[in-house]
Amino acid sequence: MNSTDKKFRRRAEARPDEMLDAALAVFAEKGFAATKVDEVARRAGVSKGTVYLYFPSKEALMEGIVRRAVAPIAERALPDMAQFEGDPRLPIAMLVHTLQNLLSDPNNLAVPRLILREIMNFPAIAELYRREVLGKVIPALTALVARGVASGQLRKVDPEMTVRSIVGPIVAHVALSEVFGVRPEEGLALDRLVENHLDILFHGISPAGGEETP
Amino acid sequence: MNSTDKKFRRRAEARPDEMLDAALAVFAEKGFAATKVDEVARRAGVSKGTVYLYFPSKEALMEGIVRRAVAPIAERALPDMAQFEGDPRLPIAMLVHTLQNLLSDPNNLAVPRLILREIMNFPAIAELYRREVLGKVIPALTALVARGVASGQLRKVDPEMTVRSIVGPIVAHVALSEVFGVRPEEGLALDRLVENHLDILFHGISPAGGEETP
């Protein structure tokens, strides 16, 4: 009860996570290059040396942040989509709404923002993201669209390219807002964007006289 | 005796431009932070001091690159679009094809790539881009869509959000390719993307039984 009391144990085990939290906060605020390890340590309530006890380098902090954020994505909603058999517009709408929910919470936005900001300086992160997220989401979506086209539930569109039409408007909307500060008066208004986007998308990919948006 | 001998190059008025070319090349290759002014100078065939003769700082090189690239954009195709009276799908298709042409040339791609890579560390550049490019293109496009909706040539879509549906797929396509290396086997295949995109888009925004893609 002395050296193993709550405080001590929690600290010992949660340390790496606390450091990633601190690093994310500072990276998000100042960018990777402008962030000093000293400040990450301070924000995490430890000394600079301790950071290096858990992470071999400043870059490793960056990778740790991304790895932690990316991990749950792959396991989550993907399997469902891949095996879905019915109207492909349903999982497409689900995916879009999942994205919407994800992006609505500023907390969730911090990591993508950071990735967007730094990715071109971190080939390893780009590769990780490509492999763990895009490499799973894109093929699943492509297959979904392809099945829809094959079954006649969708018009004869190019499945691979259509994936860009599904996520593109959302990406563009968030990028405009986050990078350039171009946003509607209401704020992000993601719901408005999603509604209009799905409306156009489904009109665009459904056969003439096709069903309405699910 | 040719135009590149030493004597001619001295005092050449093209000096600043040559430096921006060199800077663009190195920034594109290594990123802003990892680029040494020394290397920009070497690549431009001058000494480090000479760079500072024309640009007060390394950052000024970055700004110079963007400013030079952004300048012609605003003056170019915008006015036409704003005053166009007929089928709004025509100028939309034109804009998309203009983008396609622009992005097809790897030379033209270098600046947007660089901007994408560094913009979050250069608020001034983001602001410049927002003001000079987005601040002109987006309102023009929005008005165009709004007119189309008003005239009944387009379905009742949200003009402001629809702009994201027009450029989003292209942005996503280029970003996937340039940032993550996710691209079709043929390479960028921008034509395939554009064809599919316009197909879906126009089906998505045209009234039921509307005209075909222009």
Place this chain on the structure above:
Amino acid sequence: MNSTDKKFRRRAEARPDEMLDAALAVFAEKGFAATKVDEVARRAGVSKGTVYLYFPSKEALMEGIVRRAVAPIAERALPDMAQFEGDPRLPIAMLVHTLQNLLSDPNNLAVPRLILREIMNFPAIAELYRREVLGKVIPALTALVARGVASGQLRKVDPEMTVRSIVGPIVAHVALSEVFGVRPEEGLALDRLVENHLDILFHGISPAGGEETP
């Protein structure tokens, strides 16, 4: 095992002082501008970075030197003088002799020499010196002379200007020697200067038939 082995010196609280010593030595030798921080570090037995661990800039070293040297001056002999009630020539002689002692030791001379050399490039130091040293010594001396005049122990001299007559000859003597290398054959011969100076001064400010030099 002695007090200068590596382990003991690490974290020593004397670090800043050691650096000031080193800086003073190099500044005195080469002047501020011609001194490289690297050399200060080497002379202090540390690395360049360590200097910046304790002092934020090269200028801060300069200020540190002066501040450290100036600190004890104000607290020392001033209070006595201010409250002295008897013959004002006594504390004047004491002050002059204190100066004489101070300036006799080449070690003590280093700081004034450095100040003299660099002061015009360091307004902050001039201000510090003015406030902490001159701002206390001069008014005290002035008051002393004024009291002497009022009590009739001194002739009717201008107290404020007489202060210049008290310290001027010493300043001139040291400046001639230190700056221009003009000095008697014996060396500085401060005692000779002081004796002659006080002889003239006291004859100059005492009433006709006044007392002898104390």
Place this chain on the structure above:
Amino acid sequence: MNSTDKKFRRRAEARPDEMLDAALAVFAEKGFAATKVDEVARRAGVSKGTVYLYFPSKEALMEGIVRRAVAPIAERALPDMAQFEGDPRLPIAMLVHTLQNLLSDPNNLAVPRLILREIMNFPAIAELYRREVLGKVIPALTALVARGVASGQLRKVDPEMTVRSIVGPIVAHVALSEVFGVRPEEGLALDRLVENHLDILFHGISPAGGEETP
């Protein structure tokens, strides 16, 4: 009358002097180290290269300034003093008043100020000054005092040290004012200083019951 008209000739011949004027102005304002040759050139209305046409280095400008200012001093009032036969207090008073006049004009103050500021970084200048000015003034003054002592017109003072008592108060007064900004409310008030100084000095060096200040 074409290529030798006033403008051209004056420029050609007065160039070096104009450059020294410009250099003095900038050195006085910013100090030697902080002055850029570029600015001296600009202030002189010529190009940087032209400065190097007349002066081999930045330091040479400094030396030129001092040499030009020092030249007339030696030839001027010195001979008179050396051969003066009457009351030595007369030439002493004259010297002090000459100094007073010299220092009263801010224009004349610029060079001494600059010398004071930079001399310790320019051994050559110190040496020049020592040789050309001090080496002549001090022996002359010393001899004068010695003669006064020998003739009984002055008390038995140490001639060499007494020189410090003659110029010291003035030096101290100017240094206090120029270096530390310590000055009477009226401004420099050199006349007040000189009057009090000579009063004390002559009372100090004259035999008891000696004559009044000339």
Place this chain on the structure above:
DNA sequence: CATGAATGAGAGTTCATTCAT
């Protein structure tokens, strides 16, 4: 485990000086 003092390679920037025109 944790600390934080110490390191030192490295980069941006300045500016006296040169020299082709």
Place this chain on the structure above:
DNA sequence: CATGAATGAACTCTCATTCAT
């Protein structure tokens, strides 16, 4: 004579990383 574009050595300061305690 005059120019001013070009040079490049030199310097200050930063900060990721190490390691003795």
